Amino acid sequence: MMERTQRMEGLLLGTLAVAAFSLSLPATRAAVPELGGTVVGLGRAVVAAALAGALLLVRRERLPERRHWARLGLVALGVVVGFPLLSALALRDMSAAHGAVLVGLLPGATAVAAVLRAKERPSLGFWMASAAGLVCVLIFAVAQGAGGLTAGDGLVLLAVVAGALGYAEGGALARELGGWRVICWALVLAAPVLVPVVALSVGASVSQVSTRAWLGFGYVSLVSMFLGFFAWYRAMALGGVARVGQLQLLQPLLTLLWSALLLGEEVGRDTFGASLLVLLCVLAGVRSRVRQLPAPVVR
Template sequence: MPATRLAVGGLDPWFVAFGRAAVAGLLAITYLAFVRAPRPTRRQVTRLAIVALGIVVGFPLFTSLALTTQTAAHGAVVIAGLPMATAVWAVARAGERPGRGFWLASGAGFVAVLGFVATTGAVSGGLELADLFLLIAIVLCGLGYAEGGALARELGGARTVCWALVVSMPVTVPVALVTVDFSNAGSSSWFGFAYVTVISMFLGFFAWYAGLARGGVAKVGQVQLAQPILNLTWSAFLLHEPVGWLTVAAAAAVLTCVVWTQRSRS
């Protein structure tokens, strides 16, 4: 979220969303050629298209649009619902059946995150269009995580995200070329764009989908509960903003809930 906020500060949000996917697609082609990955089957291509809809197009686009008018801290409030959305899609698409203890732990972690961001002043004002964008991003991203995590059991984490990027290139490349505008882009915008391209859109998914495939989409997805707190922690590290005792307490509560979800039965 902070990197996306930096990127849209000087670049068109549509370019940030589709440009990062287009460049990551070129990296994906290089990787697939290097490892000589076999082509996915027709059924797998259909599932890869669902993954691409969620993580390549949906989440990057709607978060970029939202962060043109909202802060990364505000976005963290709404994005806190992503672990729960991922768990719901894991039931619908990945065939997982978490037990009652899991849902209690997930709900407790969700409440802890919301309480933390509320008490730190990140919540203000009423519902805005940016919040709607973030809610759409959550639904689509949860779908992409669940479908990709299940598909990674067949293809592996790295090849799943790489093929999803390649499948989406007929859309991402033309949109990126149409929306490109560097006139207002500064060094901070390019830093943010480089991060969301290489890390968020490419390398980060290698580990993420591998983890979802091995540990289960619903359970591993709950690690995302730490995202809002990590947002503020990185802000403190990079921007020298103070981190109080409340941050430490909330982090402990959330991590406790994450451990609880990992120990629950399916």
Template sequence: MEHASKLQHRNPVKTSSGWLNGLIGVVIFSGSLPATRIAVQEIGPVFLTVARASIAGAVALCIVLLLRERRPAPHHVLPLCIVALGVVLGFPLLTAMALQYVTSAHSIVFVGLLPLATAVFAVLRGGERPKPAFWLFSVLGSALVVGFAVSQGLSDGLMASPVGDCLMLLAILACGLGYAEGAKVSRTLGGWQVICWALVISLPVMLVLTAFTAPPTLAHLSWPAWLSLAYVSLFSMLIGFVFWYRGLVQGGIAAVGQLQLLQPFFGLALAATLLHEQVSPGMIGVTLAVIACVAAARRFSS
């Protein structure tokens, strides 16, 4: 039985599908920090967090009701609460608070640590055991992303904030735990079901907090703020996780988690396409090196 399970886990078709789903999830997540940065300039971080969770939770509730999805078993409740604390409340709130002190560009430094955090929790919570070479390429890839982000910040004259840095570090730990825990329970509950039920479980609390933290009026919000709120509510909080958790289950938490190393560069590509910002040769070189690290980490992930 165990041997058959390993063969199934290593099924090339299933693994490739996992990497594709994971890649789609990362592309969706790449717009989260810039959108949060835009929204938090006009919306308080606490209200932004609970409002986006309430919107996503309401949509998730409609989905499970329309599809008549069976309720989670009792042993799923605690893992779903951990997922909710990690990715529904923890990461959005901590990043929204951090982005009051640091720029979205500076936050890339910490995004580069997210694959490592996910891999560590994959071992602690998911029972995965990557080979030693995996950790070598994972650390190398993270170092490349962090080094690139730091060099960009220094060249742009960006100043670090100890408060913002601490909040971002806590956000990364919360997110890594939420990713690994969600992927673990997705093995038996299903990927889209996990994020939907985590949102539904947190919905009553989020609705109450939304009512208490809502400003007197939202008439002053600009269209970019409204669009950013819509993006982080529907795509960052719900749609992206449908692909992401499916990918983590199919391809392995630690392995597919390395795709997060590419997230900052998808953001740069987006900026170059939509904002016509210049992409330097160094940017391309680092991106290629990170892709090589991701490919190597995938090879030694199990």
């Protein structure tokens, strides 16, 4: 009963995190044209690192054990640097809607990373549900006219790989450290490298940046790079990296919705049908059995 309760809590927190992350690409797209890809991609981590450092100091948290630092470095490389920077650079010349279709590959990539890094063994039913969801996303991509791969597409695909590794490693490490500590320490670890890079990338015209761009940057800094991971890594610690990761299949469709509502980007009417199909695949995936090594969940 307790295991089922933890799994349900994990799925609820995962859904909340996915809803928060679904605004990341539109917010990034709103900020990149004026602030630049490097400032948006890495500057968000600098802001989040300041918040994380303050939280750790207030709570008087001890440094993680030495055996955890390499794993925290992998988390930082994947979700603090890799995914934000690569996706921001791609969105200089790409719509958020187009990027959302490619990010639909992230759940499958996270499941593979979970097998490699989190020592999980999804069942055949899980893989079949995941494959069905990915097929839905790819069909939807064709319907939206994603077409052949461009340089921007390549950057997003590399971002997907980076994000999957960071998600899987962070989700596994959250069982030992607690989800919020994982992202906080990863941010603090990356900060000394990121601060000078961002400082050199800030242009003289920053004072002329629009309110819309600042709001987009503020969202990816506070929510996408900080608060969203509190729920996300906690969810993975409770529900398993592979199972909770499949909730990301909903993210590209939510992102398409936000792209249309907030950015005025054109999205086809078949979105609702695709959303229903993907939702069914998500439900099948999260109900499938995923074996993982037992470990204490840190609150």
